[in-house]
Amino acid sequence: MPSGEDDLIARYFKPIATDPGALGLTDDAAILKGGGDDLVITTDAIVEGVHFRTSDPPETVARKALRVNLSDLAAKGATPAGFVLTLALRELDERWLAAFASGLSDDAITFDCPLLGGDTVATPGPLTMSITAFGRAPRNGMILRSRAQPGDRIAVSGTIGDAALGLAILSGNVTVSDPRICEPLIERYRIPQPRVHLAPAVRDHARAAMDVSDGLAGDLAKLCRASGVSAIIDAAAVPFSEAAREVIEQGKASFASAVSGGDDYEILCTVAKGHWDDFAQAARSAGVAVTSIGEVVAGNAAPKWRDAKGGDIALPPLSYSHF
Amino acid sequence: MPSGEDDLIARYFKPIATDPGALGLTDDAAILKGGGDDLVITTDAIVEGVHFRTSDPPETVARKALRVNLSDLAAKGATPAGFVLTLALRELDERWLAAFASGLSDDAITFDCPLLGGDTVATPGPLTMSITAFGRAPRNGMILRSRAQPGDRIAVSGTIGDAALGLAILSGNVTVSDPRICEPLIERYRIPQPRVHLAPAVRDHARAAMDVSDGLAGDLAKLCRASGVSAIIDAAAVPFSEAAREVIEQGKASFASAVSGGDDYEILCTVAKGHWDDFAQAARSAGVAVTSIGEVVAGNAAPKWRDAKGGDIALPPLSYSHF
Numbered sequence: 001m002p003s004g005e006d007d008l009i010a011r012y013f014k015p016i017a018t019d020p021g022a023l024g025l026t027d028d029a030a031i032l033k034g035g036g037d038d039l040v041i042t043t044d045a046i047v048e049g050v051h052f053r054t055s056d057p058p059e060t061v062a063r064k065a066l067r068v069n070l071s072d073l074a075a076k077g078a079t080p081a082g083f084v085l086t087l088a089l090r091e092l093d094e095r096w097l098a099a100f101a102s103g104l105s106d107d108a109i110t111f112d113c114p115l116l117g118g119d120t121v122a123t124p125g126p127l128t129m130s131i132t133a134f135g136r137a138p139r140n141g142m143i144l145r146s147r148a149q150p151g152d153r154i155a156v157s158g159t160i161g162d163a164a165l166g167l168a169i170l171s172g173n174v175t176v177s178d179p180r181i182c183e184p185l186i187e188r189y190r191i192p193q194p195r196v197h198l199a200p201a202v203r204d205h206a207r208a209a210m211d212v213s214d215g216l217a218g219d220l221a222k223l224c225r226a227s228g229v230s231a232i233i234d235a236a237a238v239p240f241s242e243a244a245r246e247v248i249e250q251g252k253a254s255f256a257s258a259v260s261g262g263d264d265y266e267i268l269c270t271v272a273k274g275h276w277d278d279f280a281q282a283a284r285s286a287g288v289a290v291t292s293i294g295e296v297v298a299g300n301a302a303p304k305w306r307d308a309k310g311g312d313i314a315l316p317p318l319s320y321s322h323f
Numbered sequence: 324m325p326s327g328e329d330d331l332i333a334r335y336f337k338p339i340a341t342d343p344g345a346l347g348l349t350d351d352a353a354i355l356k357g358g359g360d361d362l363v364i365t366t367d368a369i370v371e372g373v374h375f376r377t378s379d380p381p382e383t384v385a386r387k388a389l390r391v392n393l394s395d396l397a398a399k400g401a402t403p404a405g406f407v408l409t410l411a412l413r414e415l416d417e418r419w420l421a422a423f424a425s426g427l428s429d430d431a432i433t434f435d436c437p438l439l440g441g442d443t444v445a446t447p448g449p450l451t452m453s454i455t456a457f458g459r460a461p462r463n464g465m466i467l468r469s470r471a472q473p474g475d476r477i478a479v480s481g482t483i484g485d486a487a488l489g490l491a492i493l494s495g496n497v498t499v500s501d502p503r504i505c506e507p508l509i510e511r512y513r514i515p516q517p518r519v520h521l522a523p524a525v526r527d528h529a530r531a532a533m534d535v536s537d538g539l540a541g542d543l544a545k546l547c548r549a550s551g552v553s554a555i556i557d558a559a560a561v562p563f564s565e566a567a568r569e570v571i572e573q574g575k576a577s578f579a580s581a582v583s584g585g586d587d588y589e590i591l592c593t594v595a596k597g598h599w600d601d602f603a604q605a606a607r608s609a610g611v612a613v614t615s616i617g618e619v620v621a622g623n624a625a626p627k628w629r630d631a632k633g634g635d636i637a638l639p640p641l642s643y644s645h646f
């Protein structure tokens with residue numbers, strides 16, 4: 001007599017569990033085959049009303065939940081191998097679940113990262129989910145955030161600030177009516193683009209790396225602290241999308257809010273100068289834009305942000321805390 | 324400028340992250356070294372007010388959260404290798420966290436299962452946590468629940484029903500005043516004893532296995548369904564603790580409620596007759612009691628529970644569903 005829970009798992013999640021090690025989600029555990037590689041493990045929890053909005057489409061909630069983990073793996077130079085999911089639900093809303101599973105399935109296929117197992121429980125509180133994702137990296141090949149050295153170039157992938165501006169628009173804190181500006185920013189907030197294709201370039205050429213999830217400025221400060229170094233950033237070099245640039249130029253949001261906002265899910269890395277050309281070439285081959293935004297310098301000071309005239313730009317307090 | 328969250332992680336969780344692969348919880352991901360072994364992965368979420376009571380001591384909440392995963396690993400014949408934890412908290416209650424971390428630390432040491440990484444987030448809802456635990460098993464050596472064959476003996480470790488009776492006492496559904504009866508039952512509910520020492524015996528001698536978390540009767544039915552077999556159980560052989568036996572004999576709880584209740588975290592396995600003596604010997608060497616409670620038989624019928632006279636015992640509907 002299968003319960004509602006078993007039914008649900010069979011109907012919505014078993015089709016995503018394509019790896020033989022998932023055992024069709026019928027056992028108590030999953031198997032990940034060993035090998036010479038190291039396994040890279042990352043985990044993130046997200047809560048309705050905190051990390052996503054109740055009104056967000058379930059497909060995008062699922063995709064974001066998986067993608068924030070894939071972004072971590074990519075920044076570590078790891079190739080996705082699979083993930084497990086725990087889901088705390090208020091009720092069995094089949095329509096919500098079908099849409100959620102459909103988004104999850106699309107991305108599991110897109111990123112070749114199958115569901116290996118999970119747990120579904122009831123909660124009287126907000127919908128809460130947790131994903132633990134696994135990647136493979138060559139033995140001792142995971143890229144840490146603590147290995148930056150003075151003289152390294154600092155690179156960032158893609159564009160910065162789009163998601164934070166998208167959230168500001170969704171929250172009504174920034175008013176933009178032009179859909180050609182709104183839509184790409186909101187899309188970036190809802191569906192991050194984990195830079196999985198950049199992972200080999202990071203693995204082969206970066207000295208230190210992390211993904212940018214809590215704002216470029218704060219995350220750069222973390223990378224510098226972990227490495228015991230400082231940095232000088234050329235603010236004019238920070239890559240913005242056309243939409244973000246327009247919002248900033250219209251004075252609707254500040255430069256500081258764009259580089260301090262969260263949810264970019266780009267890769268921040270430092271590259272020894274001798275590796276820069278190879279790194280840039282590998283990124284081009286991977287089809288991922290990377291921009292040099294500054295240089296690692298010796299010292300323990302907070303990173304300095306310089307404007308076009310060489311003056312210091314003051315940024316608001318940077319560390320994001322959930323509490 | 325470390326945030327409250329970073330402080331918290333450094334103070335309470337870093338000391339539990341003793342494995343070099345945890346990188347002191349300072350990076351975005353953890354490393355689990357590869358090797359010839361398979362990695363066994365299990366994950367469980369628990370929610371305040373659903374899986375534990377708000378009044379439960381934080382130490383025992385932590386220990387239970389880890390132990391339910393260790394129980395899964397043991398039932399699969401795997402040796403613990405580490406775990407990641409996500410924690411959704413309403414507030415940073417330092418006293419709660421200190422006690423929680425202390426319980427977690429004790430068990431991480433006891434079971435040689437270090438914290439590898441995690442994520443701490445805020446929630447407006449009930450405290451919710453999720454643990455993903457990793458174990459190692461020889462290549463293709465994980466014991467599945469789907470390999471039972473007619474003729475196998477059915478074994479269960481330890482004693483059955485204690486935790487369910489403990490919860491019934493805590494909830495006021497069963498009234499027992501004698502502390503010699505209450506206390507061990509409540510203790511079993513709060514702090515399961517994962518049968519990690521039985522893992523090698525299971526790995527070497529069991530044909531199919533799973534841990535008993537949703538009640539012996541329901542879990543046996545699941546194992547039989549997964550294996551495409553049925554079973555005949557000798558109800559009189561089911562191992563009860565003295566405390567549980569007394570509660571049942573006093574008529575305060577039924578046999579059915581003891582074998583249908585959850586949270587036993589014992590191991591249920593089937594063993595080919597030719598392996599039985601070796602299995603029993605290995606269990607004795609490991610210091611874990613195992614009891615033969617019946618036999619696997621061919622067919623797709625639900626397992627039959629026989630009383631001392633060979634009559635059928637009717638059990639209530641067995642499948643536990645969270646919804």
